[in-house]
Amino acid sequence: MSFKMENLEGPFPSPTPLSLNLINSLGYGERDNGILGLTAAAAAGVPGHENKGLGGTTTESEVKIGKNKKGENKKTRKSRYAFQTRSQVDILDDGYRWRKYGQKAVKNNKFPRSYYRCTHQGCNVRKQVQRLTKDEGIVETTYEGMHSHPIQKPNDNFENILSQMQIYTSSI
């Protein structure tokens, strides 16, 4: 498996190109080449990635809970990590169930950004998917939080990857 996180020193320090057979293993038929070039370096100094939204906030950030009804005001530090994926389809099914809860147009980008949330009970993992204007063949997916439940789809490959991601992010 080629997703070696332990080689990295910091949160995505270098745009190491990783080969990952994501979509192929999921049975999506729409992609042209099938193989994705996965670049785990959305914000780690990648030139041309100066987008304000996802660009600067990639690996880790404090997310303040703005609107909550309970009035709890703790800032939750969530590790958030993004990666770019070469794909023709926005929906990269990684094996979890996602429910879309929002979609917003982004400035400097003609494509909207979609917000998803894990539908598992008690699992507050969110992800957002944004396609880059620059390269419309690149989809940038940002994960926020970690799943604390088993995956629901037969997808050994990505389960492994996510496991490593979780180990990695929990040590931040």
Place this chain on the structure above:
DNA sequence: CGCTTTTGACCCGCGC
């Protein structure tokens, strides 16, 4: 029939 998507409104932080 239950769940997901859609979509506009609302909310919040921040800069001016």
Place this chain on the structure above:
DNA sequence: GCGCGGGTCAAAAGCG
């Protein structure tokens, strides 16, 4: 204080 950009809610529509 206001406007803007970004994130979330929630009602209604849509779909299997």
